[in-house]
Amino acid sequence: MMNYPEGGSAGPAPAISAHALTVVRGDRTVLRGLDFTVPPGRITGLLGPSGCGKSTLMRAIVGTQANVTGTLDVLGRPAGDATLRSRIGYVTQAPSVYDDLTVRQNLDYFAAVLLPGRAHREERRAAVARAIDDVDLASHADALVGRLSGGQRSRVSLAVALLGTPEVLVLDEPTVGLDPVLRRDLWNLFHRIAAERGAAILVSSHVMDEAERCHRLLLMRDGEILAEDTPDALRRRNDTATVEEAFLHLVDAANAREAVRLQEPQP
Numbered sequence: 001m002m003n004y005p006e007g008g009s010a011g012p013a014p015a016i017s018a019h020a021l022t023v024v025r026g027d028r029t030v031l032r033g034l035d036f037t038v039p040p041g042r043i044t045g046l047l048g049p050s051g052c053g054k055s056t057l058m059r060a061i062v063g064t065q066a067n068v069t070g071t072l073d074v075l076g077r078p079a080g081d082a083t084l085r086s087r088i089g090y091v092t093q094a095p096s097v098y099d100d101l102t103v104r105q106n107l108d109y110f111a112a113v114l115l116p117g118r119a120h121r122e123e124r125r126a127a128v129a130r131a132i133d134d135v136d137l138a139s140h141a142d143a144l145v146g147r148l149s150g151g152q153r154s155r156v157s158l159a160v161a162l163l164g165t166p167e168v169l170v171l172d173e174p175t176v177g178l179d180p181v182l183r184r185d186l187w188n189l190f191h192r193i194a195a196e197r198g199a200a201i202l203v204s205s206h207v208m209d210e211a212e213r214c215h216r217l218l219l220m221r222d223g224e225i226l227a228e229d230t231p232d233a234l235r236r237r238n239d240t241a242t243v244e245e246a247f248l249h250l251v252d253a254a255n256a257r258e259a260v261r262l263q264e265p266q267p
Contacts, residue, residue, distance in 0.1 A: 017071075018034050041195070044214060150177055
Protein backbone atom coordinates (compact mmCIF):
# COMPACT_ATOMS: atom_id res chain seq x y z
CA MET A 1 0.00 0.00 0.00
CA MET A 2 1.27 3.48 -0.92
CA ASN A 3 0.47 6.53 1.18
CA TYR A 4 0.70 10.11 -0.03
CA PRO A 5 0.20 13.39 1.84
CA GLU A 6 -3.38 14.59 1.92
CA GLY A 7 -2.82 18.31 2.31
CA GLY A 8 -4.76 20.73 4.50
CA SER A 9 -8.48 21.32 4.59
CA ALA A 10 -8.15 24.92 3.43
CA GLY A 11 -6.80 25.64 -0.01
CA PRO A 12 -7.34 27.26 -3.39
CA ALA A 13 -10.55 27.12 -5.38
CA PRO A 14 -11.41 23.75 -6.96
CA ALA A 15 -10.05 23.08 -10.43
CA ILE A 16 -13.31 21.26 -11.26
CA SER A 17 -16.67 21.84 -9.59
CA ALA A 18 -19.96 20.10 -10.40
CA HIS A 19 -23.49 20.56 -9.07
CA ALA A 20 -26.52 18.48 -10.10
CA LEU A 21 -24.52 17.25 -13.12
CA THR A 22 -26.76 15.02 -15.23
CA VAL A 23 -26.33 13.30 -18.58
CA VAL A 24 -29.22 11.59 -20.36
CA ARG A 25 -28.60 9.35 -23.38
CA GLY A 26 -31.84 8.25 -25.06
CA ASP A 27 -34.08 6.83 -22.35
CA ARG A 28 -31.16 6.17 -19.98
CA THR A 29 -29.83 8.56 -17.34
CA VAL A 30 -26.07 7.96 -17.39
CA LEU A 31 -25.06 10.51 -14.73
CA ARG A 32 -27.52 11.24 -11.94
CA GLY A 33 -27.23 14.69 -10.40
CA LEU A 34 -23.54 14.54 -9.40
CA ASP A 35 -22.02 16.99 -6.90
CA PHE A 36 -18.25 16.94 -6.45
CA THR A 37 -15.03 18.96 -6.62
CA VAL A 38 -11.50 18.22 -7.84
CA PRO A 39 -8.71 20.23 -6.16
CA PRO A 40 -5.59 21.54 -7.93
CA GLY A 41 -2.22 19.97 -7.21
CA ARG A 42 -3.76 16.64 -6.27
CA ILE A 43 -4.60 13.32 -7.93
CA THR A 44 -8.29 12.48 -7.72
CA GLY A 45 -9.15 8.90 -8.55
CA LEU A 46 -12.46 8.19 -10.27
CA LEU A 47 -13.12 4.56 -9.45
CA GLY A 48 -15.95 2.20 -10.23
CA PRO A 49 -16.91 -0.80 -12.36
CA SER A 50 -16.98 -0.63 -16.15
CA GLY A 51 -20.17 1.00 -17.39
CA CYS A 52 -20.79 3.11 -14.29
CA GLY A 53 -20.38 6.43 -16.15
CA LYS A 54 -16.69 7.28 -15.65
CA SER A 55 -15.92 7.96 -19.32
CA THR A 56 -19.12 9.96 -19.76
CA LEU A 57 -18.17 12.14 -16.81
CA MET A 58 -14.70 12.72 -18.24
CA ARG A 59 -16.11 13.69 -21.62
CA ALA A 60 -18.42 16.16 -19.89
CA ILE A 61 -15.44 17.73 -18.11
CA VAL A 62 -13.44 18.22 -21.32
CA GLY A 63 -16.52 19.51 -23.14
CA THR A 64 -17.15 16.73 -25.65
CA GLN A 65 -20.26 15.15 -24.10
CA ALA A 66 -23.74 16.01 -25.38
CA ASN A 67 -26.93 16.35 -23.34
CA VAL A 68 -25.28 17.68 -20.18
CA THR A 69 -27.38 19.58 -17.62
CA GLY A 70 -26.56 21.04 -14.24
CA THR A 71 -23.44 23.07 -13.46
CA LEU A 72 -19.92 22.02 -14.41
CA ASP A 73 -17.07 24.52 -14.10
CA VAL A 74 -13.42 23.87 -15.01
CA LEU A 75 -10.78 26.40 -13.94
CA GLY A 76 -13.56 28.90 -13.27
CA ARG A 77 -15.13 28.57 -16.73
CA PRO A 78 -18.05 26.46 -18.00
CA ALA A 79 -16.87 23.07 -19.24
CA GLY A 80 -16.28 23.18 -22.99
CA ASP A 81 -15.44 26.89 -23.04
CA ALA A 82 -13.04 27.69 -25.89
CA THR A 83 -10.54 29.30 -23.52
CA LEU A 84 -10.00 25.94 -21.80
CA ARG A 85 -8.69 24.07 -24.84
CA SER A 86 -5.03 24.73 -24.15
CA ARG A 87 -5.43 24.39 -20.37
CA ILE A 88 -6.78 20.83 -20.28
CA GLY A 89 -4.98 17.63 -21.27
CA TYR A 90 -7.16 14.63 -22.10
CA VAL A 91 -6.08 11.04 -22.64
CA THR A 92 -8.75 8.63 -23.90
CA GLN A 93 -8.71 4.86 -23.39
CA ALA A 94 -7.70 4.28 -27.01
CA PRO A 95 -4.44 5.98 -28.10
CA SER A 96 -5.33 9.03 -30.21
CA VAL A 97 -2.14 9.37 -32.27
CA TYR A 98 -1.09 8.61 -35.85
CA ASP A 99 0.48 5.19 -36.45
CA ASP A 100 2.25 6.27 -39.66
CA LEU A 101 4.17 9.08 -37.94
CA THR A 102 7.07 8.81 -35.52
CA VAL A 103 6.70 9.76 -31.88
CA ARG A 104 8.43 13.10 -32.51
CA GLN A 105 6.40 13.80 -35.67
CA ASN A 106 3.17 13.20 -33.77
CA LEU A 107 4.22 15.62 -31.05
CA ASP A 108 5.47 18.18 -33.59
CA TYR A 109 2.08 18.07 -35.30
CA PHE A 110 0.04 18.52 -32.13
CA ALA A 111 2.44 21.18 -30.83
CA ALA A 112 1.92 23.15 -34.07
CA VAL A 113 -1.85 23.02 -33.46
CA LEU A 114 -1.40 24.13 -29.87
CA LEU A 115 1.25 26.79 -30.57
CA PRO A 116 0.89 27.93 -34.20
CA GLY A 117 3.15 30.42 -35.98
CA ARG A 118 6.87 31.00 -36.36
CA ALA A 119 7.07 33.00 -33.14
CA HIS A 120 6.40 29.85 -31.16
CA ARG A 121 8.93 27.63 -32.98
CA GLU A 122 11.41 27.37 -30.10
CA GLU A 123 8.60 27.03 -27.58
CA ARG A 124 7.17 24.14 -29.58
CA ARG A 125 10.56 22.45 -29.80
CA ALA A 126 11.07 22.74 -26.04
CA ALA A 127 7.55 21.47 -25.33
CA VAL A 128 8.07 18.40 -27.54
CA ALA A 129 11.41 17.56 -25.93
CA ARG A 130 9.94 17.96 -22.44
CA ALA A 131 6.91 15.77 -23.21
CA ILE A 132 9.06 12.99 -24.71
CA ASP A 133 11.27 13.07 -21.64
CA ASP A 134 8.27 13.10 -19.28
CA VAL A 135 6.99 9.78 -20.63
CA ASP A 136 10.47 8.24 -20.98
CA LEU A 137 10.34 7.75 -24.75
CA ALA A 138 13.59 9.47 -25.76
CA SER A 139 15.02 6.20 -27.06
CA HIS A 140 11.92 5.72 -29.26
CA ALA A 141 11.44 9.31 -30.39
CA ASP A 142 12.12 8.50 -34.05
CA ALA A 143 10.24 5.18 -34.16
CA LEU A 144 6.95 4.86 -36.00
CA VAL A 145 4.09 4.81 -33.49
CA GLY A 146 2.49 1.87 -35.32
CA ARG A 147 5.52 -0.27 -34.46
CA LEU A 148 5.45 0.49 -30.74
CA SER A 149 3.96 -1.72 -28.04
CA GLY A 150 0.54 -0.93 -26.65
CA GLY A 151 2.03 0.58 -23.51
CA GLN A 152 4.40 2.77 -25.51
CA ARG A 153 1.56 4.01 -27.73
CA SER A 154 -0.39 4.92 -24.59
CA ARG A 155 2.59 6.93 -23.43
CA VAL A 156 2.68 8.81 -26.75
CA SER A 157 -0.95 9.85 -26.17
CA LEU A 158 -0.03 10.99 -22.67
CA ALA A 159 2.90 12.99 -24.09
CA VAL A 160 0.50 14.79 -26.45
CA ALA A 161 -1.73 15.69 -23.49
CA LEU A 162 1.30 17.08 -21.63
CA LEU A 163 2.47 19.37 -24.46
CA GLY A 164 0.87 22.52 -23.12
CA THR A 165 1.71 21.86 -19.45
CA PRO A 166 -2.03 21.59 -18.74
CA GLU A 167 -3.57 22.85 -15.50
CA VAL A 168 -6.08 19.99 -15.58
CA LEU A 169 -5.15 16.51 -16.78
CA VAL A 170 -8.00 14.06 -17.45
CA LEU A 171 -6.85 10.45 -17.85
CA ASP A 172 -9.35 7.75 -18.82
CA GLU A 173 -7.96 4.41 -17.55
CA PRO A 174 -4.39 5.19 -18.67
CA THR A 175 -2.83 2.08 -17.08
CA VAL A 176 -5.15 -0.62 -18.48
CA GLY A 177 -3.13 -3.51 -19.91
CA LEU A 178 0.23 -2.16 -18.78
CA ASP A 179 2.82 -4.21 -16.90
CA PRO A 180 3.39 -3.47 -13.18
CA VAL A 181 6.68 -1.63 -13.73
CA LEU A 182 5.19 0.73 -16.32
CA ARG A 183 2.12 1.29 -14.15
CA ARG A 184 4.38 2.27 -11.26
CA ASP A 185 6.43 4.61 -13.44
CA LEU A 186 3.30 6.34 -14.79
CA TRP A 187 1.89 6.85 -11.31
CA ASN A 188 5.20 8.35 -10.21
CA LEU A 189 4.95 10.71 -13.19
CA PHE A 190 1.38 11.68 -12.26
CA HIS A 191 2.49 12.53 -8.73
CA ARG A 192 5.41 14.57 -10.02
CA ILE A 193 3.14 16.56 -12.36
CA ALA A 194 0.67 17.27 -9.54
CA ALA A 195 3.36 18.24 -7.03
CA GLU A 196 5.75 20.21 -9.25
CA ARG A 197 3.29 21.84 -11.67
CA GLY A 198 0.24 22.13 -9.42
CA ALA A 199 -1.96 20.39 -11.99
CA ALA A 200 -5.27 18.83 -11.04
CA ILE A 201 -5.26 15.22 -12.21
CA LEU A 202 -8.46 13.21 -12.58
CA VAL A 203 -7.67 9.59 -13.37
CA SER A 204 -10.24 6.84 -13.85
CA SER A 205 -9.79 3.17 -13.14
CA HIS A 206 -11.79 0.06 -12.35
CA VAL A 207 -8.78 -1.45 -10.54
CA MET A 208 -9.32 -0.78 -6.87
CA ASP A 209 -5.68 -1.14 -5.79
CA GLU A 210 -4.90 2.02 -7.75
CA ALA A 211 -7.08 3.90 -5.28
CA GLU A 212 -4.22 3.79 -2.80
CA ARG A 213 -2.09 5.88 -5.16
CA CYS A 214 -4.55 8.82 -5.16
CA HIS A 215 -4.88 11.77 -2.81
CA ARG A 216 -8.67 11.76 -3.05
CA LEU A 217 -11.29 9.45 -4.47
CA LEU A 218 -14.65 9.63 -6.17
CA LEU A 219 -16.31 6.22 -5.93
CA MET A 220 -18.95 5.71 -8.63
CA ARG A 221 -21.68 3.16 -9.23
CA ASP A 222 -24.58 3.25 -11.70
CA GLY A 223 -24.09 6.93 -12.57
CA GLU A 224 -23.94 8.08 -8.95
CA ILE A 225 -21.12 9.04 -6.60
CA LEU A 226 -21.21 6.85 -3.51
CA ALA A 227 -18.40 8.66 -1.70
CA GLU A 228 -15.88 11.49 -2.06
CA ASP A 229 -12.95 11.43 0.36
CA THR A 230 -9.33 10.42 0.94
CA PRO A 231 -8.42 6.70 0.91
CA ASP A 232 -7.60 6.79 4.63
CA ALA A 233 -10.88 8.51 5.51
CA LEU A 234 -12.89 6.01 3.47
CA ARG A 235 -11.22 3.08 5.21
CA ARG A 236 -11.74 4.60 8.66
CA ARG A 237 -15.34 5.59 8.05
CA ASN A 238 -16.30 2.14 6.81
CA ASP A 239 -14.02 0.27 9.24
CA THR A 240 -12.27 -1.64 6.46
CA ALA A 241 -8.67 -2.55 5.66
CA THR A 242 -8.80 -1.57 1.97
CA VAL A 243 -10.59 0.89 -0.28
CA GLU A 244 -12.07 -2.04 -2.20
CA GLU A 245 -13.72 -3.33 0.98
CA ALA A 246 -14.98 0.19 1.72
CA PHE A 247 -16.44 0.42 -1.79
CA LEU A 248 -18.21 -2.93 -1.43
CA HIS A 249 -19.57 -1.84 1.96
CA LEU A 250 -20.96 1.33 0.36
CA VAL A 251 -22.48 -0.68 -2.50
CA ASP A 252 -24.18 -3.07 -0.07
CA ALA A 253 -25.56 -0.13 1.93
CA ALA A 254 -26.87 1.52 -1.26
CA ASN A 255 -28.50 -1.75 -2.35
CA ALA A 256 -30.16 -2.12 1.05
CA ARG A 257 -31.56 1.40 0.90
CA GLU A 258 -32.90 0.78 -2.61
CA ALA A 259 -34.55 -2.47 -1.51
CA VAL A 260 -36.31 -0.67 1.35
CA ARG A 261 -37.42 2.11 -0.98
CA LEU A 262 -38.92 -0.37 -3.44
CA GLN A 263 -40.89 -2.05 -0.66
CA GLU A 264 -42.46 1.20 0.50
CA PRO A 265 -46.01 1.97 -0.70
CA GLN A 266 -45.96 4.19 -3.76
CA PRO A 267 -48.16 7.35 -3.72
